[in-house]
Amino acid sequence: MPLPGGPAALACPATARVASKRSSTGCENCREQHLKCDRVTPTCGRCLVAKRPCRRTGLKIRVTQTEYGVQQRWIKTPRRLEFVDETRSVIQEAQHPDGSGADLDEAECAWPMASSDGKTRAETADASKPRIYLDRPVWPLNKADEAGLFRHFVQELAIWLDLCDSQRSFETMVPRRAGTCPVLLNAILALAARHQSNKDSGFDELLANRYHQRCLRDLIPLLSHAATVKDENLFAATIILRVLEEMEVKTMGTDYKSYLSVTHAFVERASDSLVPGTLSAACFWVGLRQEIYKAMMGQTAVRMSLHHALADRSLADADDCTWANRAVVHCADVLNHCFGHQADRWAQRFQRWGELKRWNESWHERLPPSCLPIYCEEAEAEAGVEAGDGGPAFPEVWYHSSCHVIGMQHQLLAELFLTRVDPTVETAGSQATLSEEEESRMSLRTGWHHRLRELELVRRVCGIGVGNQWTPPGMFTACMAIAAFGDRFVERSDQEAMLDILKTTEKRHARPTEHVQELMKKSWGWIS
Template identity: 40%
Template sequence: MPSPEQTELLATPCVTCREHHLKCDRSVPRCGRCVRAGRECKLGFKFKPTKDSFSRGQRWLRPPRKLVYIDETQSLTTGSPLEDTSQYEIHVDETYNGELESNSSSVTPPAIAGLRERNPGNESVGITQPRNQPKVHGLFPSNGVSTSLLNSHRAFPEAKPTESYDVSSLPTGNNIRMSAPRNAPLSSFHAVSSLPLKNRTEALLFRHYIQKLAICLDLCDPSRHFELVVPERAAVSHTLLNAIFAIAARHLSHTTNFDPLASNRYHDECLKHLIPMLDHASTVSDENLFAATIILRMLEEMDVPTTGQDNYSHLLGIHAFVNAGDQYMGRGSLSAASFWVGLRQEIYIAVITQQPVKVSLDHYIVDRSFEAADDYTWSNRAIILIADVLNFCFGDGNFTSGRWNALDEACKKWSATRPSSFNPFFYRERTGSSAFPEVWHGSSCHVIGIQHHILAQLFLTQFDPSIPKVGTNRRTAMKKMTERIENLVRELCGIGICNQWTPPSMFTACMGIAMFGDQFGERSDQDALIDMLQRTEAEHARPTAAIQQQLKKAWGWVPENE
């Protein structure tokens, strides 16, 4: 904001800031925000209302019979241009007499077909709209409303039941009537989608995200926010919708012959609106943008074979949302669901790069206890445990025997006190022709919980401070360590192979292969590990080529200098 001493200001906010939906400080000759962003500062115009009154003989223009109402609510909220206004038509009867009635109420446009009675912004989308509605950013009111109301599965109130259909409240009269889109079929199905889809291809991408990709994000979420809530929010969030299109297009281009450039177009459109929003401190309270950033990070992981490297660009955005504070992360909210997905994405990077987890773990939704709880909570406890283990192994100045013993004891206690539902419903030891055992689970939260617990045991085994550095006992200790690591990796891969209906089971297994696959000396085991890496990349669009090359060098399959 400009200082109180600054007296010379622009008459109105500049056009550039208004176009980007940003607050202008109105500094002259260029506002501070445009200077910092390196944009052209376009000056606006100041209009003053006239105090003149109209004479009784003033003649008024007759409006056309058909008016088109343009609802800019979505455009102002998401920054997306309106694409089709054909369904917002208001017809004016010819009996209009050309006179204005001072006590007549304004006409509110019809609701968008297919949308629920209330949108995620807590604003009514019905025939009438209450005035003096509090302004909101995303889902968080700026008037101090408690965020506890946002912690339910849908974050907006349910419709009140009625005993009968009441049509008495609908507007009536001879002058104005509202019509449905022309040529609409007489059917119980809506002809107009609640989503701003341009064509059948976008509908295909939207369906592909729901059916194939959301499961990769909702592993430990009983409410399945990314499958059920995110698609609903995409109807009013331009950025979220384009993120869905981008990741679906990228996944299809990696696994089928879909257009490889389509994802780039949606990604660029998404960033066009997301990047300016990051200038706002209030952006970190918008859980729709948080979810979009999570989806874009998943896209970034898929893009490694295309770009040749992982820039971790969207990880920084995830850190910003996570570090915003607990007030935006209520239990059961989309923000909380996004936090757990972002933490798993951060763990993947920490494992591959052998670095500590950088996202903050100091939130009240983080539970490190061993008290009775639902299975999803137990899975998240295992995820927090591997994050703590990685911080111990790769952190600075925290590597002590006491700390290792505490983490090892936590691993043992998690295994001893977890619910019996985490046991597989079918298990068969590996045979001579199979490198991995058969391990069948029925829930994705069981799969991901057990696999992350195995990862924690693997790193603690590798970094066991009790193994002698030198001496006659070192050889025996190292042999036992290698045997334990091999058994744990086999279990990890067996879970992945037998539960491919949840693709992250394969991703997590590949993390273990990347870190500990070099300790397998038998060629049959090595072939099985490489085959698993190749299947993961071919069928699930997860990059593993670099891991394959590193293992082949470690096993002596290719020269070190290649």
């Protein structure tokens, strides 16, 4: 299945700028590398970041409607036409004049396997299909700096992705497979280089771009073939590139979400291979959390398909990672209820809200004891904030596993949005036996109760993030809660504590939070 919107959808600009003039065509540098150009003149965004001259041809091509004369003669064709696709047979005849060519299928795009004559299937593959894998792994790497980037990914960044994966696929399986998959290897190096450059101003900021371009050079042609959009190693590369895309918001100024469309294509095409314990399943869970991040930051529905067996919504006994993933699916369901299906009638939405609310409560009630925090100290609402550490503004909650952190945070986020759209608030004072004054008083009391509950839930999400900074995504999730609900806080101590979380996340983990910081400061009245 080709990439939705075409493979060119991946070639997003390296920066976003407000331009007064745009060219009708892209620059030569972008055209030669098959990258999307923002067409800003005199220098496009990619050339500006790469610090290179922006070359333009000056050619202008205008398509005009051709008109044929009345004397134009046309070839006569029969009424019924039969089209015969001989592409594959022609290629095989060219490769095997003696007719020895074997039948080809989609499996040729899978991991190379030795044939009876000692050659790999990749060597005898259809020439119309690009090659994904090398015959031999690249180990050891020739350059120490590349090896350092690779190790940085394994030791520092894989934990971001393996949160609810007991097999730690991105720490163990993905690095091993990257040795024979250049697309996967370059994706790893690009992410590691961007993480380093965002944290260290002295690091080469263009190095990530070079690895990224190498990766796209190989990946974009592959996505035009249906068989390759089932390859789980390319799926993993896409997931890694989406993390890179999220981090590059600081450089580009906006989130283009290009790789989310590719993730959707992988999920649709590989739904039959989304089996627990596989790399495809691990990629799906990371992709779903990435989709939730996008949906929550943009107040939109989750677009990824959740209609398959891997999206477990049961409450039966299971391991801790499964419980966490159930909470993630539930959070996606709640976001879809809040921001999707707006055409549904009020009675349907009321019923659906009740179902989601009951599931949320049941998940919490049936949570295994192994998922409970190992330490918890509630915050004192009236206490001040200690400088720099978040202080007592948030409860202190410690967990011993990353899946417990992420599972509980997503369950709390789901409850937050259910509280925001609670239909009972609208009907709380609508009883015919109450006077107008009593109805107003009851509605106000119910609304105030919900507001206090929202503040309590946000504080808890933040407290879990601050108390478990050994797993950075806990802080990322806290930033999501602040972005969605931080404007509801009026106490200066709460605002400073949340701002500290945003700043710490950007400083320590190179996750861009400047935009959210500015939004919060405006909503709190700190700046105009």
